[in-house]
Amino acid sequence: MAEKPAVRDAIRTQEKILAAAQAEFARRGYDGARVDAIVARAKVSKNLLYHYFRGKEDLYIRILERVYETLRRRQSDVAVNGLDPLDAMIRLCENTFRVFVEEPDVIIMLNTENLHRARHIGKSTIIRSMYDRLAETLREILRQGEEQGVFRKGVDPVELYISISGLGYFYLSNQYTLSMLFNRKLGAPEHIEHRQAHLVDMVISYLTREPQPGDWTPELAR
Amino acid sequence: MAEKPAVRDAIRTQEKILAAAQAEFARRGYDGARVDAIVARAKVSKNLLYHYFRGKEDLYIRILERVYETLRRRQSDVAVNGLDPLDAMIRLCENTFRVFVEEPDVIIMLNTENLHRARHIGKSTIIRSMYDRLAETLREILRQGEEQGVFRKGVDPVELYISISGLGYFYLSNQYTLSMLFNRKLGAPEHIEHRQAHLVDMVISYLTREPQPGDWTPELAR
DNA sequence: TCCCTGTTGGACTAATTGGTTAGTTTGATA
């Protein structure tokens, strides 16, 4: 039609469809998402969607992969090498939280995928191999901190990663119900800010706490 | 039919329907849940469901209220009075985590409700007034701990509650994707156990950490 | 016996759904 520069641009069109699909899936989840809504958002005929993609599930998996890729990229991007362990850890915490704040699609995609018990991830080969690097970074920071005597010994990196994520993730993913319950607009920028500081405080307190005599909860080395 | 003791028991039947609905909603979320599946689970005719309930959404809200009630009851049940603040806090942490472990339906219901941006909670008057008591308990424990010099000062109870919940919730709600990513069966009892200890350790470390000189992240009193 | 309440059955609809078919437009090229 009387459309702009890029008419009949296959790649661009596919990108449009993917963007529309991400918006739709990230707003309504898998079951709530409507293929018709996606084509409407993308301003494309329905058949074109089926021309480029196998169908709803295929599209969903593509989006899931994109989302994981974003997550991994932004988490690993941390300029962490060279920093002292404390700063590196703070940076890593802030970065993890920031991803969730700035890419809210991630949260609903992950929730949706867990609702389906990670059925789709299994079908994607690339996602599973993504997290090794992140775990390695974390392990390295912990090792250095331990060596320099600023961090406690025997911290499980996986457990710690889950804690860092969880402290931010839950706040954001459940912000609507929590805001109602506690009558506080958790989405407001100043509260987000505040939560980030709290998160960092919590993690660093945990890591820098020296073992107490007669510790009530001796954590296994692994 | 050749069915058990309580034939023609209206209340029991409604209870059966509610139980079936909870199972269905907690397995598939709101959009994934099928009314037909609910009546099949409840072994009841479809008419009967519409006889007792307005429809799918009505049923969903009822389940949501039940779930919140469970949550509130089990969290407030903590025999916390009389304990010293440290023990009380540990108890509260464990209890919060235990609810999520033992009532996994809660997690998906909350996730679903947040996917819908708490649209249904707004329609329920009773839920919103539930959490005052919990917040009060938490505030009291903090006050005592502060008074006795074992806890740091100026901790925001809401922020802390969100952290306690988040540390457990994220682990459980995202266990399927996380298990794949880290190749560790997070649902296994020994790992659950381990996480609980980690959670407590983290919270107590945070609370009992004395303020450092030149603190890197001074937390606002509120 | 009669009737009230709890209950079933099945056929039905109106809307929506994911997906398909059959065809038209476009731009590069030979």
Next chain:
DNA sequence: TATCAAACTAACCAATTAGTCCAACAGGGA
């Protein structure tokens, strides 16, 4: 300028969905 594959569309389809209607029936108390 005739051709052809790729980009694109409109209309349709078959299945599924939540929700309804209506006629019937079973058990227990009056």
